[in-house]
Amino acid sequence: MDNVMMDRLIKNLDELVNARSGVLSSIRRDMLEAVEKAVKEVLPQNALRRYVKRTRSLLIVDKTRYNLNDFKRFVVLGAGKASIGMAEYIEKILSDKIDSGIIVAPREVASKARLEKIDVLPSTHPIPSMLGVRASEKLLEYASSIDSETLVIFLLSGGASALIPLPASPVTLEDKAQTTKLLLNCGATIDEINIVRRHLSEIKGGRLVKKLGNAKIVSLIISDVVGNKLEAIGSGPTAPDPTTFRDAYEVLKRYNLWDKIPESVRKRIEDGLNGIVDENPKPGDPIFEMVQNIIIADISDVCEAARRHLIQRNYPVRVLTRYMEGEASEIGRFLASVLKEHASRRKKTAIICGGETTVRVRGHGIGGRNQELALSASMNISGLAYSCLISVGTDGVDGPTNAAGAIVDDETYREAVEKELNPIAYLEDNNSYEFFKHVGGHVITGPTGTNVGDIVIGVYYSE
Structure with a gap:
């Protein structure tokens, strides 16, 4: 009993x-x-056990095999409500290989993590905060040090959108938080919310992949999104973004929020509509040739x-x-x-x-x-x-x-x-x-x- x-x-x-x-x-x-x-x-370890296995020098992810001897460095990055549990499993099977890493988790559970080689940075959910901005900046700073001889294991789960906010100019954190609150309160779906958030971010919508250069990326994903759209899960930091600034604009208009959102958010989206700001990388972009995105639980x-x-x-x-x-x-x-x-x-x-x-x-x-x-x-x-x-x-x-x-x-x-x-x-x-x-x-x-x-x-x- x-x-x-x-x-x-x-x-x-x-x-x-x-x-x-x-x-x-x-x-x-x-x-x-x-x-x-x-x-x-x-639960992360149960899901990962079904998809990720190691046999000596081979890492088997679903049906793809990676020869560990082909890489000089192994790094774990990630964000989400399940990131700690996911990191515990990966650290367990690759303890002799992992160099270091950073994951971002809700502050309520971040202090309870027991990881040896991977740092856990606290953040907030569902409303983004400066704690999350600092965590995002550290994540990007770490990512910029990674080269083509590195295998990056990225651990993504629901909640990542709020946990790693990094507002794109001229949007401030307060403006992004206010926009998120408006979307949450108006009844917008998580997919619609993430369309907007992706276009206000320096890290989402595939932009993280740009920072990782030519490294091989294995992104293991626990999906909280209806229909499992890769670009919507955690706002898709390692996935191409098929949506546009026009889509973000239409979400805000649909819920009568265009005139209620902060001026900086309107300017960012208007700049995107006018081609002043580049769109997020799209499907077919060569930068995703080195990325494997796989959903391990939904x-x-x-x-x-x-x-x-x-x-x-x-x-x-x-x-x-x-x-x-x-x-x-x-x-x-x-x-x-x-x-x-x-x-x-x-x-x-x-x-x-x-x-x-x-x-x-x-x-x-x-x-x-x-x-x-x-x-x-x-x-x-x-x-x-x-x-x-x-x-x-x-x-x-x-x-x-x-x-x-x-x-x-x-x-x-x-x-x-x-x-x-x-x-x-x-x-x-x-x-x-x-x-x-x-x-x-x-x-x-x-x-x-x-x-x-x-x-x-x-x-x-x-x-």
């Missing part, structure tokens, strides 16, 4: 299970354990691991989508309708969705997209006996809160009303965190050390 507890990813799993009895308690345990299995599938792995677990627990399972996007509250309402459809036929089912929703901030509360999705669903499965839904961010952090997400069932709404709470008011105020603080249902993991987006599981149990 002690070993099981030590292996728990969800710290309050038993509390959430014991909050119900009978069938609902069993459903909750099955769903929570499915989420645990799913997230563990994409939301598909999470969905598949959850599916396998629920099948073992005798649920008929359907993965509805691995491309979930849209307003969190609307997705929650839709998934509740799917459970109602199965209930109308008294058909036991489990549905799985992976992706990343957004929240259009209208109120003044505290919450995150997963909690908002779950709150919305709870209002629509109220009274639907033996129905349950869980929504969790695989990074363990949902918005500016200590929760990874939330779990709800057909009793959640009733409990709220009994406590004289108004779920609709909490939803309208974007105050999902406080709602679940009163009612119960927060899923607590702490930072997981990975990030591939969000997973949602819904269950209707017909006896």
